[in-house]
Amino acid sequence: MPLIEVEGVGHVYGAGAAARTVLADVTVTLSEQRVGVIGANGSGKSTFARLLNGLVLPTSGRVRVDGLDTRSQGRGVRRLVGFCFTDPDAQIVMPTVAEDVAFGLRRRGVPKDEVAARVASVLAAYGLDGHADHPAHLLSGGQKQLLALASVMVTEPAVLVMDEPTTLLDLRNAARIAEVVAGLPEQVLLVTHHLDLLDDFDRVLVFDEGRLVCDDAPGAAVAHYRSLMAATP
Numbered sequence: 332m333p334l335i336e337v338e339g340v341g342h343v344y345g346a347g348a349a350a351r352t353v354l355a356d357v358t359v360t361l362s363e364q365r366v367g368v369i370g371a372n373g374s375g376k377s378t379f380a381r382l383l384n385g386l387v388l389p390t391s392g393r394v395r396v397d398g399l400d401t402r403s404q405g406r407g408v409r410r411l412v413g414f415c416f417t418d419p420d421a422q423i424v425m426p427t428v429a430e431d432v433a434f435g436l437r438r439r440g441v442p443k444d445e446v447a448a449r450v451a452s453v454l455a456a457y458g459l460d461g462h463a464d465h466p467a468h469l470l471s472g473g474q475k476q477l478l479a480l481a482s483v484m485v486t487e488p489a490v491l492v493m494d495e496p497t498t499l500l501d502l503r504n505a506a507r508i509a510e511v512v513a514g515l516p517e518q519v520l521l522v523t524h525h526l527d528l529l530d531d532f533d534r535v536l537v538f539d540e541g542r543l544v545c546d547d548a549p550g551a552a553v554a555h556y557r558s559l560m561a562a563t564p
């Protein structure tokens with residue numbers, strides 16, 4: 332698994348009077364296959380997730396993935412780290428399902444024949460092979476999330492960062508996504524409010540008001556989070 336190194340990271344959105352510190356002094360090294368991230372709304376989880384593929388650059392400190400610095404080697408980092416957003420509409424960019432999956436490969440200059448073969452195999456793996464030529468925006472919420480995941484995974488990232496991928500889904504679709512994600516051989520970092528998804532995870536980070544306040548096995552981390560929630564009015 333690639334090594335993710337977050338060293339003394341702080342993040343401030345805005346400047347001057349509008350400056351707002353949303354992460355402070357976060358240091359953590361991650362190499363496990365399954366890492367969960369939990370915490371209250373606004374505690375900095377999404378910002379932390381976005382730091383890992385350079386979508387957000389740290390205001391202080393540094394982030395490295397497999398030795399590549401997100402600030403100076405962003406392109407290399409983005410090849411290693413795939414990112415799935417909460418709202419799949421935010422990342423579906425092409426009119427049809429197959430075209431959307433092909434987009435990332437085309438952009439990487441993969442030859443046409445190879446694109447077709449890889450798209451077909453990923454669509455089959457994600458249960459979307461019957462929808463290849465369908466307009467992507469007509470898929471159901473769960474299918475869109477699967478498409479977003481397929482479009483990221485087809486580029487073969489070594490690490491997959493997912494920011495609340497099941498929040499908008501009903502129980503059945505959330506379970507489908509969870510099942511697909513559980514079967515991935517890749518390193519996965521999952522930000523979620525669905526605590527039961529983390530039962531078999533190797534490690535869970537708890538954020539509170541921009542700080543990493545607990546880093547433990549799922550049971551202990553979830554207990555810590557629950558105690559924080561019980562203590563906050």
Ligand SMILES: Nc1ncnc2c1ncn2[C@@H]1O[C@H](COP(=O)(O)OP(=O)(O)OP(=O)(O)O)[C@@H](O)[C@H]1O
Nearest residue numbers: 344345351353370371372373374375376377378379
């Ligand atoms: N682009 C931005 N500009 C300014 N402030 C932002 C921006 N993105 C996030 N914030 C602020 O940063 C803080 C942390 O947000 P973040 O999205 O990282 O939290 P979160 O833990 O993922 O929350 P949630 O569980 O609600 O998704 C919040 O107070 C939010 O308002």
